[in-house]
Amino acid sequence: MEGEDACRFRLSDLNRRIDYGTVYVCEYCQVPIGDTNDWSGEHVDDNVVLLKAVSWFVKRGIQVTSDDPEDAGSKYLPLSCRKCDNLLGKFYSFTPTHLNYKLDLYNIDNTVIRGCKLGENLQKKISASETPFTLETCHYYEDEIKKEMVVLEMLQDKLLQLEDDILTPADQSP
Incomplete structure (x- = not known):
């Protein structure tokens, strides 16, 4: 019985954040900028x-x-969106001591991003009956696929991290 308790797994062991599923997207063109897996904090x-x-x-x-x-x-290095060239924030490479909390982090302006929960509809879907299939709509679908691929890569990275956490015993001592 004692060995059975030692192998028991609890979700609280992962120290998960409540909002793990939030993706930050550019307010103007809706491409994914980052997600809460890489969240370090915020400065109000x-x-x-x-x-x-x-x-x-x-x-x-x-x-x-x-x-x-x-x-x-x-x-600092100014940060901008590759798709719409909108200014997103700054990446500080050197700061005075009192600003070290900004150093080597992506400081993204809250006014130019939007947080979306995974599974939330980012844009109204175009119905096939309303829009003819043209070169322009083909580019639209290509852009949407690229966005989804980035989100999928983020999710795959997180899944690998969770699998490692689950499969690696918490206590390695003999």
Whole structure:
């Protein structure tokens, strides 16, 4: 009986966040930017979400030295959306000591992203009777497939992480 209790698995052992299924999408073109699996925190005063990683749809610009009084002397890379070129936030490569919480994180502006729960409909579906199949609609479907592939890759990574957590015993001692 004692050995049976030692092998019992509890979901609480995974230290899961309640909102694991949230994907951040660009407010303007709806491409996935990141998800809560890479969530590091948020800074309410700056109105940013701090992410450890982002999707391929986020591109980094050329390094800039800030002259803004609030982060003077900081060096950052502006972040923008690959699809619509909208400015998304900053990636700080150097900060003064009091801003170290922003260092090496993607600081994404809350006003240009939207959080969507997995399974939520991001856009109204186009019915086949309303839209003819043209080259333009073909591009639309290709873009939608690319978005879904990025979300699928994020989910596959998370599944692998969960499988490793489940299959690796919590206590490795003999």
